[in-house]
Amino acid sequence: MQYLVTGGAGYIGSHISLRLSELGHQVTVLDDLSSGHRWAVAGLELIEVDLRELLPLREALAGRSFDGVFHFAAKSLVGESAERPLYYYQNNVAGTANLIEVALESGWRDCVFSSTAAVYGNPTTPLIAETHALQPINVYGQTKRVMEQLLSDVHQQGQLNAACLRYFNAAGAAADNHRGEWHEPETHLIPNILRRAAGDDVPLTIFGDDYETPDGTCIRDYIHVLDLADAHVGAMELLHRRGGFHTLNLGNGRGYSVMEVLKACEQAVGSGISYAIGARREGDPARLVADASLAADVLGWRPARDLQAIVDSAWSWEQYRRELAAGRV
Ligand SMILES: NC(=O)c1ccc[n+]([C@@H]2O[C@H](COP(=O)([O-])OP(=O)(O)OC[C@H]3O[C@@H](n4cnc5c(N)ncnc54)[C@H](O)[C@@H]3O)[C@@H](O)[C@H]2O)c1
Structure with missing residues (x-):
């Protein structure tokens, strides 16, 4: 398969890109390198473009065909999101709208999206299931909630299949220790x-x-980035097989x-x-x-x-x- 990975130069995206390559898929990374690393995409095709810029984005992807898109690119610092809400909405929400516009123009139908436990806000139950109310308490969580809604609304039009994967705390590194988490500033x-x-x-x-x-x-709840990688592969396979719109928690x-x-x-x-x-x-x-039981049921996935x-x-x-x-x- 041929996949587009937005944010593939970042922490989680680079691990999933590696996993996809190991499985024999062709990976194209799209990243503006605003927090990602060039070394993390060595050996992969890199399209350097900012998702906020619709025309350059369209130009960069013109005529390209992908079997699916993994959408990791986003800003995710809670404190910064409170100080710069507009920037977060432009980067995360408008950037996603641009990506989906190009995806629809190009006929790519399947999208696995990085959502977050931050969409839930303060939990009212000991374990948080996907049915828990969505009441984000910070701007970052709000943008992710809106991004999910955007994907759901486009799906309703019959134009897109999506899996929104709500990660809890991603952590850990690749087995060969040559890639891992490197954010500046690091808040984790x-x-x-x-x-x-x-x-x-x-x-x-x-x-x-x-x-x-x-x-x-x-x-x-900490989840190994390699377990996340397996869940992403499973989620994309689910979309290829059954289509639909899915929201799934990924945690231990x-x-x-x-x-x-x-x-x-x-x-x-x-x-x-x-x-x-x-x-x-x-x-x-x-x-x-x-509560990660839905991902276990739907994807047959369990953190190892x-x-x-x-x-x-x-x-x-x-x-x-x-x-x-x-x-x-
Ligand atoms: N790390 C976690 O624990 C965690 C938990 C829940 C959800 N998430 C989500 O997972 C995704 C990846 O997180 P991460 O920790 O790997 O972050 P990261 O900052 O390491 O990676 C994000 C990547 O997206 C790129 N990017 C950002 N804005 C862009 C734009 N406008 N155009 C093009 N590229 C852009 C950055 O350069 C970077 O390479 C994010 O969407 C984040 O919200 C992460």
Whole structure:
């Protein structure tokens, strides 16, 4: 098959691109490299274009035929989304509208879309199922909700099949440690703990240890990026087979506390990691854990990697990332 991967130079998109290539598919990455990395698409065709620019986008993709589109390209910093809402709507929502316009003009019908658990907002149930109310509490989550709605509305017109995959916290790295998570700024827990463990002078603060959880720290659902990759392949196959519009949670369904993550990192690193306890952050629920049973039913998918596997691979990648950053590899 021939696939277009938007945002394929980014963290998750580059792992899925690699998986697709390993399966023998032809991959074309479309990315403006605003947060992605050129090295992450080595060996793949890269179309460098900004999704917000409809005419250059149309020109870049004119006459191209794809069996499906994996749409990862988006801005995803919650804090930045509060400061720059217009930019987030333009990049995420208008960018998606442009992509879909070109897809329809070109006759590409199947789209697997990166959605997020942020569409749910504060959970009202211990496990969050796809039927949970959609009440995002930040601009980033709102844009993703609107992007889902856009895909659903176009699907209603009979022009597009889509699978919106609502990831919880993606983490971990490729088995050969040559690709992994590298955002600047990095806002995610595991890479930040490991950067500190590797010697970066970044403060490590646990925001609140008085939540109603077994050890008092927040519980989140971490999912290995390689498990995500398998689910994406399954979702695209589902669209090829049955079409339709689907929303599916992708998470481990168990949840780990911040303290458990820290302990797993210490285990991976082989030494203690110092941290401070800070005040709770506004808008941080005690627990955000997926009910991922629908993805299991529909895709026959179950995550195969646990927290220690996630952290071990992320630590191995962190060594390589530092070599890359220093220009030694
Ligand atoms: N990382 C997570 O834990 C997580 C969780 C839930 C959802 N998601 C979603 O998954 C997707 C990928 O996340 P990630 O962590 O790999 O992010 P990332 O920033 O590493 O990758 C996003 C990629 O999209 C590209 N991009 C952004 N705007 C673009 C535009 N206008 N035109 C062309 N390219 C553009 C960037 O250059 C980058 O390569 C995002 O849509 C994100 O919202 C991520």
